[in-house]
Amino acid sequence: MAREMARRTAVLGLFRSAEATADGVDALRAAGFRDHDLDVLTDSPFPEGAFGEREIHHRLYVFPLMGAACGFAVGMLITVGTQMSFPIVTGGKPILSIPPMINVMYEGTMLGALIFTVLGVIFESRLPRRLDRGYDPRILRDGLIGLEVKAAGDQVDAARDLLRQAGAVDVVGAEREPDRAH
Amino acid sequence: MKDRSDLTPKEINRDLLDFPLHKPLWFFGVSLVFVTFITAGLVTAGFLIMVGVGVMGIDRPAMWAFLITNFVFWVGISHAGVMISAILRLVHAEWRRPVTRAAEVLTVFSLATAATFPFLHTGRQWRTMYWAFPYDFWRGVWPDVRSPLIWDPSAIFTYLTGSTLFLYVALLPDLAVAREYAKGTMRKVYAVLSLGFRGTTRQWRLQALAGILLSALILPVFVSVHSIVSWDFAVALVPGWHSTVFAPYFVAGAVHSGVSAVATIMALMRRLFRLEKYITPDHFDAIGRLLIPVACGWLYFWWMDFYFGIYSRATDEVAVQFSRTFVYPYNVLTPIFLLAGFFIPVPLFLFRRVRRNITAMLWLTLLVNVGMWLERFIIIVPALTYKQPFSFSWTAFSPTWADWLMTLWAFGLVLLGVLLFAKFFPIIPLYDIKEGQTIKAEVQIGRVKVPAVVRE
Numbered sequence: 293m294a295r296e297m298a299r300r301t302a303v304l305g306l307f308r309s310a311e312a313t314a315d316g317v318d319a320l321r322a323a324g325f326r327d328h329d330l331d332v333l334t335d336s337p338f339p340e341g342a343f344g345e346r347e348i349h350h351r352l353y354v355f356p357l358m359g360a361a362c363g364f365a366v367g368m369l370i371t372v373g374t375q376m377s378f379p380i381v382t383g384g385k386p387i388l389s390i391p392p393m394i395n396v397m398y399e400g401t402m403l404g405a406l407i408f409t410v411l412g413v414i415f416e417s418r419l420p421r422r423l424d425r426g427y428d429p430r431i432l433r434d435g436l437i438g439l440e441v442k443a444a445g446d447q448v449d450a451a452r453d454l455l456r457q458a459g460a461v462d463v464v465g466a467e468r469e470p471d472r473a474h
Numbered sequence: 475m476k477d478r479s480d481l482t483p484k485e486i487n488r489d490l491l492d493f494p495l496h497k498p499l500w501f502f503g504v505s506l507v508f509v510t511f512i513t514a515g516l517v518t519a520g521f522l523i524m525v526g527v528g529v530m531g532i533d534r535p536a537m538w539a540f541l542i543t544n545f546v547f548w549v550g551i552s553h554a555g556v557m558i559s560a561i562l563r564l565v566h567a568e569w570r571r572p573v574t575r576a577a578e579v580l581t582v583f584s585l586a587t588a589a590t591f592p593f594l595h596t597g598r599q600w601r602t603m604y605w606a607f608p609y610d611f612w613r614g615v616w617p618d619v620r621s622p623l624i625w626d627p628s629a630i631f632t633y634l635t636g637s638t639l640f641l642y643v644a645l646l647p648d649l650a651v652a653r654e655y656a657k658g659t660m661r662k663v664y665a666v667l668s669l670g671f672r673g674t675t676r677q678w679r680l681q682a683l684a685g686i687l688l689s690a691l692i693l694p695v696f697v698s699v700h701s702i703v704s705w706d707f708a709v710a711l712v713p714g715w716h717s718t719v720f721a722p723y724f725v726a727g728a729v730h731s732g733v734s735a736v737a738t739i740m741a742l743m744r745r746l747f748r749l750e751k752y753i754t755p756d757h758f759d760a761i762g763r764l765l766i767p768v769a770c771g772w773l774y775f776w777w778m779d780f781y782f783g784i785y786s787r788a789t790d791e792v793a794v795q796f797s798r799t800f801v802y803p804y805n806v807l808t809p810i811f812l813l814a815g816f817f818i819p820v821p822l823f824l825f826r827r828v829r830r831n832i833t834a835m836l837w838l839t840l841l842v843n844v845g846m847w848l849e850r851f852i853i854i855v856p857a858l859t860y861k862q863p864f865s866f867s868w869t870a871f872s873p874t875w876a877d878w879l880m881t882l883w884a885f886g887l888v889l890l891g892v893l894l895f896a897k898f899f900p901i902i903p904l905y906d907i908k909e910g911q912t913i914k915a916e917v918q919i920g921r922v923k924v925p926a927v928v929r930e
Contacts, residue, residue: 336908435483
């Protein structure tokens with residue numbers, strides 16, 4: 293299974309319209325390609341489900357919560373630690389003065405949540421990555437829509453044919469990275 | 475939104491990457507002017523560090539003046555990014571599209587500039603870092619979190635980091651487009667910064683979620699930052715500052731000046747970068763309408779502060795409000811800030827013709843910020859110069875050349891920052907404009923076609 297996965301190559305069909313791309317997705321599904329073998333590449337966000345794509349599963353919402361917890365802990369460590377390490381009474385306030393600690397801990401909590409959210413977005417977007425396959429500059433330059441198919445063996449030619457039949461203006465990918473199994 | 479044109483993705487890329495990928499002559503001339511401002515500020519700052527804060531006009535009892543006025547003013551301007559970007563993103567306001575990035579950029583540079591002022595103001599700048607950050611293990615001297623002057627760095631650090639990350643995440647897709655157009659070293663820079671973004675459905679979905687999540691997270695930070703700035707004053711025992719409405723008063727003022735600054739920047743960008751197709755009178759109309767309730771809210775809080783100051787009949791409070799209203803030069807500056815900040819622009823914003831006149835909006839929003847700068851000055855200086863029973867050493871505040879040059883430095887720093895950003899990155903989000911073009915539609919109702927937006 294692992295070896296078969298390693299041999300898979302990305303075939304990319306380039307379309308002019310969202311309708312043709314959606315037709316391509318349908319045709320590939322009908323030919324037995326699974327949802328996770330297909331991906332649509334666009335130069336801007338399209339409404340969810342425009343290409344009949346599957347729902348995306350992610351854990352982005354966990355990241356801000358983790359970040360907030362870490363930020364709160366660091367905030368508490370700083371506020372408690374600095375006051376305990378340098379115990380000078382100022383303004384008649386107790387050494388562990390809760391109201392001002394809340395301000396710093398709150399900022400720490402929010403900072404942690406913000407940093408972890410951004411890390412989560414990058415991680416869940418599968419970035420950073422190299423652009424050596426499954427991508428064509430015409431997608432972002434000219435506004436073409438890319439339909440990427442991950443295929444292996446005979447499926448590569450079948451995918452190329454299906455993409456052309458669906459109206460792809462160009463099919464790229466497999467010729468740049470030949471299938472080593474054959 | 476009536477002024478919408480049909481634009482192809484290629485056209486959008488060409489128009490919005492034109493300035494980052496080419497170098498018009500005026501760019502160098504304008505940059506030189508801002509660099510001159512910054513150099514003047516740097517020389518002044520160097521002199522200030524060498525000689526001491528006495529080079530500014532401050533003297534007992536008014537030890538807070540221009541530096542702190544500039545600090546509060548630029549922190550206020552930095553609230554533009556969140557107001558425009560986060561709130562309008564959360565409510566799906568369609569007119570936000572060409573505006574959000576400029577607002578976010580303005581936030582980052584104005585906040586970074588604001589942070590320089592308290593640093594210089596402390597007088598012993600080489601010691602400021604261990605007052606604010608817990609790193610000095612060797613001496614065992616730690617920040618005193620009970621001081622409001624320690625809350626400031628924590629709030630500003632959080633807001634600056636958050637705003638920069640917010641800006642970067644929203645910039646990722648556009649960096650990928652710039653990568654495809656740039657050549658040489660810049661292509662490599664864009665390639666590294668774009669992290670290999672290629673526009674998959676997963677990446678776009680997460681982009682949308684990131685916009686919502688980061689907006690929701692940064693909004694409470696936005697409220698906290700200016701609240702904490704106001705507490706620098708409100709938790710002190712100085713008459714005229716010791717007010718419970720200070721936090722919302724400061725936040726409302728920040729939004730008023732920030733949104734006005736965004737309108738000013740938009741008008742300048744439209745002209746300089748030839749963005750007439752993207753920034754239309756509709757956008758100024760929307761901002762003008764937004765400014766009316768914001769300005770009314772700000773005036774309401776100003777009145778609350780003034781009213782409760784005199785209603786208490788506390789001698790000190792009444793004396794400070796008296797000084798702000800009747801003592802020269804504050805008796806001149808107070809009417810000017812009220813006229814410039816509210817009574818001239820806001821009645822004019824009521825007229826659609828004014829809101830859609832971009833030149834008028836440029837000057838009116840500039841006027842608002844003249845008023846807002848003066849408002850901060852009036853909050854700070856008269857309260858300190860009020861002669862209390864034990865003020866044995868007393869002088870009125872009078873700004874020196876150093877005060878004016880440091881004010882100029884801030885303008886140079888913020889404007890050069892925005893200009894340089896626009897030189898290297900698209901100042902209008904390409905993908906946001908393209909998305910707007912994708913989901914726009916026209917609905918025929920009777921004999922008119924009405925613009926509509928398709929939403930999920």
